Amino acid sequence: MKIETRIGTLNLKEEKIINFSGGILGLEQYKKYLLLDHPGTDIIKWLQSVENPNMALPVTNPYYFYPHYNPKIPQQVLSQLDLKSLADAVMLNVVTVPREPKKATINLKAPIVINPVQRKADQVIVEYPEYQIREPLNLLYSTDNRRCESC
């Protein structure tokens, strides 16, 4: 089956679907997503709703930008996703880009935690330590430039 996505028409493989049984906060009507690579970059992926082609969220690996990111994910969240530990999870955070792209932010307060084996996921609000919903997305950290700066 072909579906429309933010990055074009794709062949839907059912086994690739990630299930958010509680939905994503504020968007609870959508439960099924695909994780798609943004063409040409490893940094951004899209959480694309299978149910609505217009519904896709850009997400990123938070450690690209915040290497010391260490949110405390409650044990009950892990067990609901059938995860033994956070090490078995994939963590992604939602990226927001306002009209001025340089002011892009990452939501470190509400990571998306995925069980990559069972393809179950949830968006979690973390209380500890204190992280912000809009943390700056420092693009310099995500490029190869960083290495050059220290040479």
Place this chain on the structure above:
Amino acid sequence: MRILLVLTRKKGEGLVIGKDIVVKIFEVSGDRVKIGIEAPKATKILRLELYEDVSVENKKAADVTKDIIDELFLNKKSL
């Protein structure tokens, strides 16, 4: 359809919501109320302002286009 029920409770009183959620008023002091919620483990309980703030941010993120991401991340490669 959704309804909004408004009622007054005193310290020590509570409410039952559905068949498995109990809300109790523990303490009232000035404009602060301490509430206890007994619910199944899987029930997501969030502070309203935090829920709203994250919801708005998610909806904003859903408006980000492919072009904007291209502009922001693909140009980086040429640096």
